[in-house]
Amino acid sequence: MTDQSYQPPITALRAFVSVAKHLHFGSAAAELGVSQPSLSQALAGLEAGLGLRLVERTTRRVMLTAEGRRLLGSAIAVCDAVDDFLLDAAGDLDPLSGTLRLGLIPTIAPYILPRVLQGLAERRPALDLLVVEDQTDRLLGQLRDGALDAAVLALPAGAPGIGEIPMYAEDFVLALPQGHPLAGRKRLSPKMLEDLPLLLLDEGHCLRDQALEVCQLAGVSPDLRQTRAASLTTAVQCVEGGLGVTLIP
Template identity: 55%
Template sequence: MPDHRFVPSVMQLRVFITVAERLHFRSAAEELGMSQPSLSQALATLEEGLGLRLVERSTRSVLVTPAGRRLLPFARAAVTAVDAVSDVAAGSGGLLSGTLRIGVIPTAAPYLLPGLLPALAERFPDLKPRIVEDQTARLVEGLRSGVIDLAIMAVPTDASGVVSIPLYQEKFALLVPAGHDLAGAVSISPEVLADQPLLLLDEGHCLREQTVDLCRRVSVPVLGREESRAASLTTAVQCVAGGLGVSIVPQSAVGPESRDPGIGVATFAEPAPGRTMGLFLRTASADDEAYAELGRVVTKVAQEVFDAQPV
């Protein structure tokens, strides 16, 4: 039976949210900077007070119960509201000061963030960015639910309830093993992919969908092949270096400082295929000029670091 006098604490809700996102008690405790026994006790107290089992835990897995899934959006909203109160009380009166939770897709984060974070610190010294790296669908859901404030992702997306500000365009390149016939080639046609073992990222990565779409446009069959696939762009690059195939990547991923010596690069003929990156916001925030200013900083970094073209 629930205790109707019980009022969950912010920490208890934060523990529940983190466990639900991580599905792992130890990593959740590490993220929150608390001991695992303290985390378990906080969750148990929350469940007891609510009279609900929120999480199922076994020796092998952690699952969120149906009741937990129903409660999770409200827990997130409550924590977000309390954090906002704290930020305002601490003098965070504007968007570009205080904590700002920024989502970034995995195929952009490793190449954009090393330049972006110092640029944000210089341009907005009162801003405290918090980075969430995740796939598009989960970033969109996080944006809708208030878990993140904005996201840097490829456009377009079919998501409802969010809008995007186009920022910059970057071309695609083809990574091949060093010594491959296409290594160093320029102005290649996407049709050459028909004869290559093409490595794709896992489902959920927008770069996978963009690669599949490119192949379809030139009538190159891609799905149903039995080549290797990777969960991250870093793994795909390692597979290419190991001679397991070729892979389409954004131009930002082929800079000299990040290139594996076992990798060769081929460039596409103009108009080269590529992607447009945008700043995604909840619909209600679309007209905020502060977001546009932040977008200009992101675009400038992309121009300077990997020669992206502003939209």
């Protein structure tokens, strides 16, 4: 049982976070600028103080225990808070300085990233941007664990404890092959999806779920073809090849 009076040193928490990040004691020690024995001693002291095993270490690999995975997010948050405190004390606290871990869903990352990255080094020289491209559920998990600072997702994400700030709104458009009878129409009723061969993204993509929600709200059961794409670009190429139609932002 954890001693409630135990106050873990920030050096021990940093040691735990770095080992969890690298899963390698040598790399973690190098990142923190300490020796491996000092790192191991700090981590062992943290585990002893908590009465919990956080890391399993064998001759071949380093792994987090279940308790280590559970507590990692809190440890990252504490280390980040201490860093912010020190920057604030020095009068240098800027939300766009230091490391910013940004997640993006694959359906929009190729379109947003060029605008975000263009000139970023010149505008924000103190910002170290780390980009993670992944599906919505995994990005939300990393946000909850503290492994990400922010993520660009399709809303509503509906995740308890995570704030949402709308950035922009887009309509769905129906991508059709050239020469299709519906090509050139400005407005289409979702009812028309009933008889169209609809191509969808793979399971796990929020855009797939949103396309199916459009069909559900319209009360239609579209002809779902077996062709599935991992990106919007592939889906559009399949449409151009005459394999069906698709809904895209």
